[in-house]
Amino acid sequence: MxxxxxxxxxxxxxxxxxxxxxxxxxxxxxxxxxxxxxxxxxxxxxxxxxxxxxxxxxxxxxxxxxxxxxxxxxxxxxxxxxxxxxxxxxxxxxxxxxxxxxxxxxxxxxxxxxxxxxxxxxxxxxxxxxxxxxxxxxxMPETRIGFTPDVGGTWLLGRAPGRFGEYFGLTGGTMSxxxxxxxxxxxxxxxxxxxxxxxxxxxxxxxxxxxxxxxxxxDETPDPSELPASREWIDDAFSEDTVAEIVARLQAQGTTDAAAIADLLEGLAPTGLAVTLDAVREARALPDLRAALESEYRRVMWFVTQHPDLVEGIRAQLVDKDRNPRWDPATIAELGPDAGADARAYVPQRPLF
CATH class of the missing domain: 3.90.226.10 (2-enoyl-CoA Hydratase; Chain A, domain 1)
Known part of the structure; x- marks a missing residue:
């Protein structure tokens, strides 16, 4: 040894x-x-x-x-x-x-x-x-700081059952x-x-x-996950095309769980949510992990060099800790029709591989 x-x-x-x-x-x-x-x-x-x-x-x-x-x-x-x-x-x-x-x-x-x-x-x-x-x-809690999942996280999220990839990617929720x-x-x-x-x-x-x-x-069999019991309402809402439509669908479901998730999403960075939704769905169609990492790298470099929300999210959560981020735009309603497009199309100064 x-x-x-x-x-x-x-x-x-x-x-x-x-x-x-x-x-x-x-x-x-x-x-x-x-x-x-x-x-x-x-x-x-x-x-x-x-x-x-x-x-x-x-x-x-x-x-x-x-x-x-x-x-x-x-x-x-x-x-x-x-x-x-x-x-x-x-x-x-x-x-x-x-x-x-x-x-x-x-x-x-x-x-x-x-x-x-x-x-x-x-x-x-x-x-x-x-x-x-x-x-x-x-x-993958990146949306909590105005960011988007990376390190191949979108590759894993895109292969989760149903729409759990969108759900965990957008909410940053914790898995047992x-x-x-x-x-x-x-x-x-x-x-x-x-x-x-x-x-x-x-x-x-x-x-x-x-x-x-x-x-x-x-290996032992753990107590079963409670997630399958929630799959129907999560799939129903998170299959919508945009973040705004997901939130509207959650609100329309009229349940305590769905309303709580809608409230959570409305407090997160709208741009980070839109970019994440786009990234998870793109990763679902990609051939391998390397392609997903390249997809994430474009978006991450866009946040690092082109958009203020990443710096603002870290400041609010971890530096000043005032828990009062000023997102750009401030609300989901202000997002453009394809709010993930700029990050998706960004060409980094240095290629990843």
Whole structure:
């Protein structure tokens, strides 16, 4: 076993046949910065040809979660200070890492225990074997800061049953472990008190059994997701063509649940909602994850360089914390007929791949 350095933000080591990557920034729920992405990428590159490493595991340090997402406070600082080159470098490196995880020649096991959101979905959601627990809280919450889901999140959302992709993309709602399995964001439910034994089995298994078969020995059936019971009204509303029509349909349904979601959407950034709706639907028709990442990259770079809502959303939620964002436009009713068009058509200064 190789020993890590305690101060490293990603602990990289091997245990038996297992190459382990542990995000080690628990005070920030392991939020990703460029240095962490670089470390993960370098380790994965090194292990491709390392015959001693047969399986890779990605998890997070601490009790709160695997990864709360990207470091958006740093993103805010870069944009407002004109350091756009750093922002571009971050997203290009992150998306390249997401694609590498999805295409990796050896099995990657991701443990999305606790909070796993935004950039954390980019780490966990594209692994070969995706594990959740009773503590898991998964989400793509980007619309809460006037932004749009990325890191391949639209690829996963676009393949969820029915219109749950639009629902979770627009609302930024949180999935339980059982929800994540139902929606296709995870494969297995393993109780958190069995994770240590699972790691040991993957690292030191004595037979050639594949990692998926080993995980099945620890997999349990969670309490069923409650989402199927809501699918009818969610599909009915979120199949509408525009954000305004979705909200109107929710209001017309006349139920407490639908009204609450309509109220939620009316408080979020109208532009972010329109761009997200467009992105999820585009991703549904795309051929692979790389195409979805390129689609997201166009939209993300548009927000970074062309539209004020991302900076304003981070300011209101995380910097000044006044919870009073001034969106542009301010209301859903003010959105144009194809409000996602400019972001969809944007051509970034530097290509993603």
């Amino acid at each position: 190789t020993e890590p350095t305690a101060a490293e933000r990603v602990i990289v080591r091997t245990e038996g046949a297992l190459g382990r990557l542990t995000l080690n920034r628990p005070e920030a729920i392991n939020a990703l910065d460029l240095g962490m992405i670089t470390q993960i990428t370098a380790a994965l590159e090194a292990w491709v040809d390392d015959t001693d490493v047969q399986i890779v595991m990605i998890d997070g340090a601490g009790e709160r979660g695997m990864c709360a997402g990207g470091d958006v406070r740093e993103l805010h600082a870069q944009i407002v200070s004109g350091r756009s080159a750093e922002t571009i470098e971050f997203f290009r490196a992150e998306y390249a890492m997401n694609a590498m995880i999805a295409e990796y020649p050896k099995p990657i096991v991701a443990i999305a225990d606790g909070i796993t959101m935004g950039g954390g979905i980019g780490l966990a959601g594209h692994a070969a074997i995706r594990i959740v627990t009773e503590r898991s809280k998964l989400a 472990g059982a929800d994540a399995v139902y929606l296709g964001f995870a494969d297995h439910f393993v109780p958190s008190d069995r994770l240590g034994a699972l790691r040991e089995a993957l690292a030191y298994r004595a037979d050639p059994t594949g990692p998926a078969e080993i995980v099945l020995l620890f």
